[in-house]
Amino acid sequence: MANIAIVGAGVIGVSCAAFLQRDGHSVTIYDPLPPGEGCSFGNAGSIGPGSVVPLSTPGIVRQAASWIADPDSPLWIDWRYLPRAMPWLARFIAAGASPRINGIAKALRALHADSFTHYRTLLGDDAGSLLNVSGQLYLYESDAAFAKDALGRELRASLGIRSETLNPDEIRQLEPSLKPRFAKAVYLPDSSHCSNPHRLVATIAEDISRNGGRFVRASVKDFEQDAGQVRAIVTDAGRMACDMVVIAAGAWSRRLTGRLGLRIPLESLRGYHVMLPMPETAPKRPLYPLAAKIMMTPMEHGLRIAGTAEIAGLDAPMNERRAAALAKLAKRYFPDMTSDPISVWMGHRPATPDSLPVIGPSSQYRNVMLAFGHGQTGLIGGATTGLLVSDLVASRKPTIDPYPYRASRF
Numbered sequence: 001m002a003n004i005a006i007v008g009a010g011v012i013g014v015s016c017a018a019f020l021q022r023d024g025h026s027v028t029i030y031d032p033l034p035p036g037e038g039c040s041f042g043n044a045g046s047i048g049p050g051s052v053v054p055l056s057t058p059g060i061v062r063q064a065a066s067w068i069a070d071p072d073s074p075l076w077i078d079w080r081y082l083p084r085a086m087p088w089l090a091r092f093i094a095a096g097a098s099p100r101i102n103g104i105a106k107a108l109r110a111l112h113a114d115s116f117t118h119y120r121t122l123l124g125d126d127a128g129s130l131l132n133v134s135g136q137l138y139l140y141e142s143d144a145a146f147a148k149d150a151l152g153r154e155l156r157a158s159l160g161i162r163s164e165t166l167n168p169d170e171i172r173q174l175e176p177s178l179k180p181r182f183a184k185a186v187y188l189p190d191s192s193h194c195s196n197p198h199r200l201v202a203t204i205a206e207d208i209s210r211n212g213g214r215f216v217r218a219s220v221k222d223f224e225q226d227a228g229q230v231r232a233i234v235t236d237a238g239r240m241a242c243d244m245v246v247i248a249a250g251a252w253s254r255r256l257t258g259r260l261g262l263r264i265p266l267e268s269l270r271g272y273h274v275m276l277p278m279p280e281t282a283p284k285r286p287l288y289p290l291a292a293k294i295m296m297t298p299m300e301h302g303l304r305i306a307g308t309a310e311i312a313g314l315d316a317p318m319n320e321r322r323a324a325a326l327a328k329l330a331k332r333y334f335p336d337m338t339s340d341p342i343s344v345w346m347g348h349r350p351a352t353p354d355s356l357p358v359i360g361p362s363s364q365y366r367n368v369m370l371a372f373g374h375g376q377t378g379l380i381g382g383a384t385t386g387l388l389v390s391d392l393v394a395s396r397k398p399t400i401d402p403y404p405y406r407a408s409r410f
Ligand SMILES: Cc1cc2nc3c(=O)[nH]c(=O)nc-3n(C[C@H](O)[C@H](O)[C@H](O)COP(=O)(O)OP(=O)(O)OC[C@H]3O[C@@H](n4cnc5c(N)ncnc54)[C@H](O)[C@@H]3O)c2cc1C
Pocket: 007, 008, 009, 010, 011, 012, 013, 030, 031, 032, 033, 036, 037, 038, 039, 040, 041, 042, 043, 044, 045, 046, 047, 218, 219, 220, 221, 248, 249, 250, 251, 252, 253, 256, 269, 270, 271, 272, 273, 295, 306, 307, 308, 346, 347, 348, 349, 350, 372, 373, 374, 375, 376, 377, 378, 379, 380, 381
């Protein structure tokens, strides 16, 4: 069995490590942070097998243009960073215009369909307190807004995802605490949510440690290569020999693959959350008002309002104004709620232009596996990614077809 180095202790890295360990491999996970303190810390907790719509769709340029002048809108671009983001943005726009959308949705569906089952395998008895099959509500303020989202409904229907369209009365019955301002909703009954995404990663990590896996608090800087293989990783704590490397460093993965000469387009789509005290009558499930593009999810520590996409790179500081805008938006839907956050957070979504992650072996290095680029759905796709990586390492028939996620598509 192999001695495998995993770079990154987010939901993707720990899921890979846990499944590889189940196959008998010895796993060591490298990260300067404790498990789950990157992007996996603060996501909206949605585990929706129905999340199949890519970020870039045919109307994206018009939509983005309407947002760009408003600093509180769902999208913000730091103009100083724009020249660096341009090549990625060009590919992103092309992905939305292309006839590939149905194929992308199908590949997202494959990755997301059984995530709940695979998380149960990883979480054991803790699954009960972390995962809730609560359904999700997509909310529309007018019939026109509902009509505009036809593509999403068509893609979900074509992939057999169950949904119901609700009128204002039915919305009120499901979510009595929500301000009655919605004309229609789409209810996805098979979706679920995690009540604490950080605890989910920490729980998987604890299990890996109990079974002999090692977590090393170090940053990977480079790789020692020889004859088409990586022989060791070079960290700020020294050189560590290994038989195989899994690169699962989220939005930072491009820096690492760059050291291996791989050119994979990956951008940070920075997102924010604010935690607000739970309203007196707590919502029962993630609520997604499409006009605001925020997800409001009931969690262990309060109501999490998560959203926004900001293109400003990995190094720019957090923009407090973007976080405050989320709290203000939430008040639109829960008017009695305070907009003073308990905490605010910013994280880096690791985004590819076509909304599909990169999963699978590097074509140049026989013993390097890539597992990053999950964008806005890394929690949903985490466990299945881990299983797929372990299938590929074992050379057994993979759980899902790995072809759509290959790095060579770029
Ligand atoms: C506001 C917001 C809401 C979201 N909502 C959802 C949602 O509801 N559902 C969903 O499925 N997804 C959601 N996401 C996306 C999801 O959180 C991410 O796709 C996922 O967390 C990515 O996981 P990861 O393990 O790839 O990255 P991360 O969690 O960022 O982990 C990468 C790790 O690599 C480490 N690292 C980086 N460089 C190095 C190095 N050189 N050496 C060693 N370690 C390194 C980092 O420290 C980090 O811990 C959301 C994201 C945001 C920002």
